[in-house]
Amino acid sequence: MSETKKFKIPMYAVLFTVIFKLLFLFTHYIQEDAFITWRVAQNLLDYGVIGFNGNTKISASTTHLYVFVSYIFNLIFGKENFIEPLLIFNSILFTIGSFFLSHVLLKNNWQKAIFIFLIGILPPSIKISTLGMEYGILFFLEMALLYYGFHKGKKWVQIILPVFILFTRIDTIIFLGTVFLIDLFWNKKINWHYILGEILGIAAVLVFNWVYFGEVINNTIVAKKIAYDNHFTLVQNIEYFTQNFGNFWGMLKLPGDFNPVTIIILTFELLCFVYLIRQKNKRNYFLWIIFIFGWIKQLIFISQKSLFDWYYWVPQILLFVPVLIFILEQKAKKKLWLFLLIMFYIFPMFIFQTVHAIATGNGEWNYRRHIGLFLNTHEEDKDQWIFLEPAGYIPYFSGLKTIDEVGLVDKEAQREIQKDKAKFWINTVKNRKPKYLLSYEDLYQRKDAEYFRLHYRLIKEFRIKDHLKSDYKIIEKIYILKPSGSDYNLYERID
Secondary structure: OOHHHHHHHHHHHHHHHHHHHHHHHHHOOOOHHHHHHHHHHHHHHHHOOOEOOOOOEOOOOOOHHHHHHHHHHHHHHOOOOOHHHHHHHHHHHHHHHHHHHHHHHOOOHHHHHHHHHHHHOOHHHHHHHHOOOOHHHHHHHHHHHHHHHHHOOOHHHHHHHHHHHHHHOHHHHHHHHHHHHHHHHHHOOOOHHHHHHHHHHHHHHHHHHHHHHOOOOOHHHHHHHHHHOOOOOHHHHHHHHHHHHHHHHOOOOOOOOOOHHHHHHHHHHHHHHHHHHOOOOOOHHHHHHHHHHHHHHHHHHHHOOOOOHHHHHHHHHHHHHHHHHHHHOOOOOHHHHHHHHHHHHHHHHHHHHHHHHHHHHHHHHHHHHHHHHHHHHHOOOOOOEEEEOOOOHHHHHHOOEEEEOOOOOOHHHHHHHHHOOOOHHHHHHHHHOOOEEEEOOOHHHOOOHHHHHHHEEEEEEEOHHHHOOOOOHHHHHHHHHOOOOOOEEEEEEOO
């Protein structure tokens, strides 16, 4: 079979899956942190500086490569129109990544096509495709490395792609390291081309950070470490891990610490993985890579208390891959197996993600963006400062210079945290005197309320309950069922 014919049916699946997921663009569910990256890209466009607040250089986005990609899309489509083309681009890249993955794990074209579609409509796959984060590019690059670099044996790919992967996210050293170890164990020799690629990638990121920003590690990583660092005992660390394991290891979050769905799916994933690798197939090389990486990445990030959903999207997908392969390759009652998988897992998870996207899209796009747009019209001087958390939607749509409570976009906030973590917030307000404060609490009820009554006036209250209406009754019921967002109070300095 020719290469073109070999790819034909799976490529149709790629096209259909991308078109199918376009429906999620109508939910307007875009991750808060995407707007941090996009503001950095626009800062580069306006000031020629990779930063967040004008001429100040700062690596406010964890991903360098995606900043440059976002910059190009802003340049081509303009600031008002780049978001949808970029989200579609992300979805295309992710789905092509799943196309590459199907080719290293499956032989039958129809199995590949079904695999591409089913893996593409899992909740983390939909998030990667449509939430505006860098993981569409990352998944594409990682799967391209496996397909072209190790399945096809292209040495130049093993050298070049690690550079782009690490330039997308520095924590991808976990993926690249896993590939190296499995390759070493499997082939019993060191792959020097691949080692060169990893060395070049690490060197490129560290040199770029040092030359451009004067730092070795991205500011976002340092800021989170400072802001969220807690000194736990071993027992406390174990308790913390068990409390968060269920809701971050698996694709479905449930109230409370115990998540039976995660336990059931994890058990099934392990059983399917063991069943597949016992077949002594050449693809076991890749199954070991994706499964070991999934476990290592999850264990590291949960144990380090890095509880941000997007860290777990790729591992969640890869750990589920053995389940899909097991079902697709059943000889007896294949249709029954596939029907049961779709009816009792794929479809319910798809419905869950749809409801979640509609509700969260309302809380983010309709509500939090509304606050940013209000500030945009209220304050004409874009050199004024606002102190808030988080630093995505509201700074992006308001255009104001920003101090965030973690220090992602402003290093002075980090220094205040290091000086006095307990009082850094009030110290920042007193020292920096930002014109606007956006707070979750009523500042007039704090123990230092006198300071705020003297220097700040409440100009507007934003309440999520006021944004739960829709022209469509079913959509409004979803908004009410799962209200997404926090109440805010906006204060303006009066002296």
